[in-house]
Amino acid sequence: MDSTRIDRWLWAVRLSKTRADAATACRGGHVRVNDKPAKASTPVRSGDTVRTRLYDIPRVVEVGRVIEKRVGAPEAVTCYVDHTPPPPPKGEIPPVPRRERGAGRPTKRDRRRIEAFERASLLHGVEHDLAVEPDAVEADLED
Template structure:
């Protein structure tokens, strides 16, 4: 086999959890093969570069083997070469000013301190 549908391939190599999710991503313009937007039935061949945004994650993979049926994860990883850049490290959680429950309205001094932190009055 030298080609298969892109939605089937995305599902079979476990980049999408279901084939329906892969097809929806294709229809939404989130899948590109060789930098061209594709429909779910577009063929994918060995050597093609697939850019997919699935589940809020951008993936860039090169097809090294074409398969049609879902296989185990170790075998699925052999079917593509991942060129996805690493995600930036997540920083520390932002500091939020918290008030104790039942503490009442903030005083003028409290509001000024919140403004210095960069929080608006509605963000508490």
């Protein structure tokens, strides 16, 4: 067999849980073959590069062997070469601030403090104490 459909191949090598999920990803523009957007019927051949984002996981794989029938996981990994870059270390991803359960919507004051914190943290990498009132900081600066 020389080539097969990309949705069938993604399902056969277990990058997609179902063939329908692979076809949906193709329709959504989340699959590229040789850096070109792929429809579900796009043929893939040995040596092609497939970039996909399935289940919020970006993958870059090179087709090693074309198969049409779903196979077991040990055999499936032999059908492609994974070139996916490693994810960033957990320490580099900043934790997302969470509100306490049941605290309701942020007030206008809370929203302004959150935005100031995010702006300062992203732009300057400065640690801020959210307990300090912005008005109190301005009053201290004026003294």
